[in-house]
Amino acid sequence: MNTVLCLLLVLAASFGMQAYAQQFEYTNTQVGEGLIPLGYPVPIPVDSLTPIDGFRTYQALHLRHLQMSEQSATITRAQIGNTEYARSIWAYTLSDSNNHTESGALEGAALINGGIHAREWQSPEAVTGYMEYLFDHANDNYIAQYLLENLNLVIVPVLNIDGFIQTQRFPKQVTESATTPRDGRMRRKNMRDTDESLVTAFDNLNGVDLNRNNAPYWATNSQRSSGNVSSLVHHGSGPASESEIQALHQAAKLAKEDRLRFYTDTHSFTQIYFTPFTENPRRNDIAGRVATVMRAANNFKYDYGPSAAGGGIGATDEYFANTYQIPAYTLEIEPKTSGAEYGGFGVSHDGFILPGSEVARMRKETTMASLSGLYAMTEVPVLMSAQVWDASGENLVLSLRWQAESQSRVLQTLQSGELSSETDYQLHLTFNKPMRWLENGVLAPFPAVSEPLDIAIKLAGIANSSPVEWVLDAEDGEWRVSDNYHRYKTDTFVLPMRLPSAFNWQSHSLLFLEIDTHDFAGQKLDTNPATIPDWVDGGWQNYEDATGNASSDQGGVAKAMRFIDDGSDMYATSPPPSPPVTPPLPPSADTTGGGGSAGVIFVLIGLIGIWRTAISKSYGEDKQN
Amino acid sequence: MVKLIGCFLLCVVATRGVAIEISYAQLAMLQNEGEASLQMSALNHEVTDIWHQHLRLHRLAKSEVVSVNEQTWVSSLLSTEAILSVPNPDHPNQQLVVVDIAKQASAVKILWEMKSMAEDIERQWQYGSLDWKNVVLHQDKSRAMRWWLTTISTARAEQVAEHAIQQGIEYVSVNNAMLSALIQQSRSPVLMQYLWANTPDAFTYQVLQQVPNQLNEADAIEQLIVASRNQPLASQAIMLLAKHYSHNQKAQMFLQSALNDPQLQWLTAAAVGMLKDSQP
Numbered sequence: 001m002n003t004v005l006c007l008l009l010v011l012a013a014s015f016g017m018q019a020y021a022q023q024f025e026y027t028n029t030q031v032g033e034g035l036i037p038l039g040y041p042v043p044i045p046v047d048s049l050t051p052i053d054g055f056r057t058y059q060a061l062h063l064r065h066l067q068m069s070e071q072s073a074t075i076t077r078a079q080i081g082n083t084e085y086a087r088s089i090w091a092y093t094l095s096d097s098n099n100h101t102e103s104g105a106l107e108g109a110a111l112i113n114g115g116i117h118a119r120e121w122q123s124p125e126a127v128t129g130y131m132e133y134l135f136d137h138a139n140d141n142y143i144a145q146y147l148l149e150n151l152n153l154v155i156v157p158v159l160n161i162d163g164f165i166q167t168q169r170f171p172k173q174v175t176e177s178a179t180t181p182r183d184g185r186m187r188r189k190n191m192r193d194t195d196e197s198l199v200t201a202f203d204n205l206n207g208v209d210l211n212r213n214n215a216p217y218w219a220t221n222s223q224r225s226s227g228n229v230s231s232l233v234h235h236g237s238g239p240a241s242e243s244e245i246q247a248l249h250q251a252a253k254l255a256k257e258d259r260l261r262f263y264t265d266t267h268s269f270t271q272i273y274f275t276p277f278t279e280n281p282r283r284n285d286i287a288g289r290v291a292t293v294m295r296a297a298n299n300f301k302y303d304y305g306p307s308a309a310g311g312g313i314g315a316t317d318e319y320f321a322n323t324y325q326i327p328a329y330t331l332e333i334e335p336k337t338s339g340a341e342y343g344g345f346g347v348s349h350d351g352f353i354l355p356g357s358e359v360a361r362m363r364k365e366t367t368m369a370s371l372s373g374l375y376a377m378t379e380v381p382v383l384m385s386a387q388v389w390d391a392s393g394e395n396l397v398l399s400l401r402w403q404a405e406s407q408s409r410v411l412q413t414l415q416s417g418e419l420s421s422e423t424d425y426q427l428h429l430t431f432n433k434p435m436r437w438l439e440n441g442v443l444a445p446f447p448a449v450s451e452p453l454d455i456a457i458k459l460a461g462i463a464n465s466s467p468v469e470w471v472l473d474a475e476d477g478e479w480r481v482s483d484n485y486h487r488y489k490t491d492t493f494v495l496p497m498r499l500p501s502a503f504n505w506q507s508h509s510l511l512f513l514e515i516d517t518h519d520f521a522g523q524k525l526d527t528n529p530a531t532i533p534d535w536v537d538g539g540w541q542n543y544e545d546a547t548g549n550a551s552s553d554q555g556g557v558a559k560a561m562r563f564i565d566d567g568s569d570m571y572a573t574s575p576p577p578s579p580p581v582t583p584p585l586p587p588s589a590d591t592t593g594g595g596g597s598a599g600v601i602f603v604l605i606g607l608i609g610i611w612r613t614a615i616s617k618s619y620g621e622d623k624q625n
Numbered sequence: 626m627v628k629l630i631g632c633f634l635l636c637v638v639a640t641r642g643v644a645i646e647i648s649y650a651q652l653a654m655l656q657n658e659g660e661a662s663l664q665m666s667a668l669n670h671e672v673t674d675i676w677h678q679h680l681r682l683h684r685l686a687k688s689e690v691v692s693v694n695e696q697t698w699v700s701s702l703l704s705t706e707a708i709l710s711v712p713n714p715d716h717p718n719q720q721l722v723v724v725d726i727a728k729q730a731s732a733v734k735i736l737w738e739m740k741s742m743a744e745d746i747e748r749q750w751q752y753g754s755l756d757w758k759n760v761v762l763h764q765d766k767s768r769a770m771r772w773w774l775t776t777i778s779t780a781r782a783e784q785v786a787e788h789a790i791q792q793g794i795e796y797v798s799v800n801n802a803m804l805s806a807l808i809q810q811s812r813s814p815v816l817m818q819y820l821w822a823n824t825p826d827a828f829t830y831q832v833l834q835q836v837p838n839q840l841n842e843a844d845a846i847e848q849l850i851v852a853s854r855n856q857p858l859a860s861q862a863i864m865l866l867a868k869h870y871s872h873n874q875k876a877q878m879f880l881q882s883a884l885n886d887p888q889l890q891w892l893t894a895a896a897v898g899m900l901k902d903s904q905p
C-alpha cells in the first residue's frame with residue numbers, strides 16, 4: 001500500500017477536504033501498485049438470459065425473470081416498490097391460480113429474498129436458479145409441480161438493485177483499502193446519499209445496511225449496527241426507513257401475511273444457515289428441523305447457526321421470525337472461509353467473489369436445498385387413500401379416500417369388498433405429496449433424514465374380541481416413480497399382499513391400516529386426516545400425533561384408514577398391558593406364549609413374510625418405528 | 626528503517642502465529658498509521674507483528690528481485706496460524722478473516738514461481754523453442770503463460786497467437802483457458818472461432834462478453850453471430866447484438882431470422898422486445 005497516499009487521504013479527510021478515493025483493482029495473477037491478485041479470473045457480469053457458469057448482469061437477470069413470467073402460467077410478477085434511485089423492485093409469485101392444496105387445505109406462503117447486500121453476487125443467481133428450476137420443471141410430476149400446486153411462493157430476486165448495479169458497474173474496482181475494501185465491487189449497502197462514481201471519496205461509504213434496518217431489534221446492538229452513516233452496518237434513521245425494506249414488507253403482503261410459514265434472506269458467504277430463535281419453542285424446533293432438511297440436500301456441507309431469542313441486530317430474518325412466528329433464515333452461500341477453497345489466494349473479502357466456474361454448481365446446490373425446505377413446510381404428509389386390488393390389477397376390492405369438504409375431510413368408501421385369506425392382492429397407498437427423494441429420477445436416501453424403505457405397514461384391528469395384527473413386509477413394495485403414481489412421483493406405495501389362512505374377514509369387528517412412515521423431510525404422518533393441518537402461531541395445527549395431540553408438531557402412525565369400523569375412538573387409551581410386551585422373537589414356526597388373553601403369540605406365516613401377532617396391548621397404542 | 630529490519634528478524638523467529646480478532650477501529654489504525662509510528666501505538670505487539678508480516682509479503686509479491694533470505698522467510702510462514710479477523714458484518718457470532726499470513730505467503734510463492742516460469746517462456750519465445758504441448762498440458766506453466774501474455778505488447782501477442790495457430794493448435798484449440806488468454810491479448814479471430822465451437826465454460830462467457838469492447842463493429846457482429854450457433858452461448862450473443870448493434874443492418878437481419886428460429890425465438894424476443902423498458 002502507498003503509505004504516503006494513505007496519510008494524505010487521512011489528512012484530507014480530517015481537514016474536511018474533498019478527497020479523491022484511492023482505487024484498487026482485483027486481478028487474477030497480475031501484481032502491482034493497487035492491484036489485488038485473487039488467484040482465479042475475476043468474473044465480470046455477463047449478458048445472458050440463460051443460466052451460465054458465471055454471473056449475469058442485472059439487466060439479463062431481470063429480462064430472464066420477465067421472460068419466465070410471460071411464458072409461464074404459474075409465474076406472475078408484481079412491483080413491490082422502488083429503490084432509492086427510483087428503480088422498480090419486483091417480486092414474482094410462483095404458484096398455480098387456486099389457493100388450495102390438492103388435499104384440500106388452504107395454501108401456505110413462503111417468501112425468499114435475494115440481493116439485499118450488493119456485493120453478495122451468489123444471492124441473485126441462487127434465487128433466480130430457484131425460479132428457473134420451477135419454470136423448467138413445472139410439469140415434472142414431482143417436487144417442482146408439487147410446490148407450484150400446493151404453495152404460494154414469492155421470490156424477490158434482487159432487493160438492493162441500486163447497490164447490485166453499482167457493484168456490477170465496477171466488477172473489479174474497490175476503494176478504501178485492500179484489507180477492508182468498500183464501494184465498487186465491495187459495496188454492501190444501498191445507495192442512499194451516494195453517487196455512482198468511485199472517484200469522489202466523500203460519499204463512497206454512505207448508504208444504509210438494509211439488513212440492519214428492521215424491527216424488532218433495530219439499533220439495539222451498538223457492536224453490530226451503527227448510527228454512523230459511513231459504517232458498513234449503518235442502520236438508517238429508523239426501522240424500515242429504507243424504501244427497499246418497505247418493498248420487502250410489500251412482498252410479504254403479496255404472499256399474504258397470515259399465510260406465511262417460511263422466509264429466507266439469501267446472502268454470501270460463510271456457508272451456513274443462521275436462524276434467530278424466538279420465545280416460541282415449537283417454532284424454534286421446526287426451524288431447526290427444516291434447517292436440517294435444507295442441509296441434508298447437500299450432505300451437510302452447510303452449517304447451522306441458531307441464535308438466542310430476545311436480541312438481535314436488526315436483520316430481516318429477525319423481523320420475519322418475530323413478526324410472523326415462522327421459520328426464518330439467513331442463508332449464507334459458499335464459500336465457508338475464502339476463495340482459497342477454489343484454488344485462490346484467500347485474500348481478504350475474496351469469499352464475495354465466487355469464481356465463475358463454480359456458479360452453475362452453486363446454483364444447483366442451493367436450489368435443491370431451498371426446494372427441500374419449502375417441501376417440508378408446504379404440507380405435512382397425509383395418507384389420503386388406500387386401495388386393494390385383486391391380483392390381476394383389474395378389479396378393485398376395497399377403496400377408501402379422504403375427501404375434503406370445506407374445513408375438514410371425510411373418509412369416503414368408494415369400493416367395499418371383503419378380503420379373503422390365502423389370496424393375492426395389491427395394496428395401493430397414496431399420500432398427499434411426493435414421499436421420497438429422487439436422484440436423477442431414481443429413489444435415493446435423503447442423507448441422514450430418510451431412506452426409501454422407511455415404511456412399516458400392518459393391518460390391525462379386533463377379531464373375536466381380541467386385538468390382532470397382520471404385518472406386511474414393506475420390502476416387497478415399491479414407491480411408484482415412473483407410472484401408476486397418483487399425482488406426484490413417489491406419492492404412491494404399492495405392496496403385494498396375501499393374508500394367511502388364519503385371517504377371517506367376518507371375525508373382525510375392526511380392521512384398519514397401520515402405516516408408519518414419513519415424508520423425505522422426516523415428517524411423520526398426520527394421524528387424523530379428518531382435521532386439516534395448517535400453520536398457526538408458530539406451529540402446525542391439526543397435525544395430530546399418536547395420542548391425538550393436535551399441537552405437538554410430531555405426527556405419528558396413521559391408523560385412521562378403517563376398512564371395518566366399529567366407531568371406536570382412534571386415540572382411546574390402552575388397557576394396562578399384561579404381561580409386559582417383549583420384543584418380537586426371531587421368526588419361528590412354533591406358536592409360543594401362554595394361553596388366553598395374557599399370552600403373547602408369534603406366528604410365522606411363511607409365504608410372503610406376513611406375520612400374525614396377537615398383541616397384548618390395544619390397537620390404539622402408538623408403535624413408532 | 627532500522628526498526629523495520631529489527632522487526633523482520635523478530636518475525637522470522639516468531640512464525641507459529643496466532644489468530645486474533647481485532648475491531649474495525651484497530652484495523653483502521655493499522656491501515657492508516659505509518660509503519661514506524663505503529664511500533665509505538667497502543668496495539669498488541671502480536672497484532673502489529675502480523676500486520677508487518679502482511680505488509681512485507683505484500684511488497685515481496687511485487688518484487689522483481691528476491692533474495693535467498695526473503696525466500697526462506699516466506700517459506701517459514703507457510704504453516705503459520707497468524708490471522709487477523711474482524712467481526713463478520715453479516716452475523717454476530719462470525720469473524721471475517723482480513724489477514725491470513727500462511728495463505729498470503731503461499732500466494733507470494735506461487736506468484737514467484739509463476740514469474741520464474743514466465744521468464745523461461747520469454748526465453749523460449751526469443752529462441753524460437755516454445756513448445757505449446759508442454760505449456761498447455763502443464764497446469765503451472767499454463768498459468769505462467771497466461772500471465773506472461775498480460776505483460777507483453779499487443780503486437781507481440783499477435784505473433785504469439787499466430788505461433789499457437791501454426792505450431793500448437795492441436796493443444797491450444799481444446800483449452801478454453803489458453804484460448805481466452807491468447808484472444809484477450811491478440812484478438813485473433815481464428816482463435817475465437819475455436820473458442821466458440823468448444824463446449825463453453827466460464828472462460829468462454831467472459832471472452833464473449835468483451836467482444837463488443839474489443840473488436841470493431843463489423844468484426845464483433847460476425848463473431849457474435851458465429852457464437853450464437855453454440856446453444857449455451859446463444860442468449861449472450863443475441864443479447865449483445867441487440868444491446869450494442871440494433872442499429873446495424875446485418876445485426877438486424879440476423880435478429881430477424883433468430884425470431885423465426887424456434888430454438889432462439891424466445892431469447893431473441895426477450896432481448897429485443899424488452900430491452901427498451903428494462904434499462905437499469
Ligand SMILES: [Zn+2]
Pocket residue numbers: 117120267268715
Ligand atoms: Zn449479506
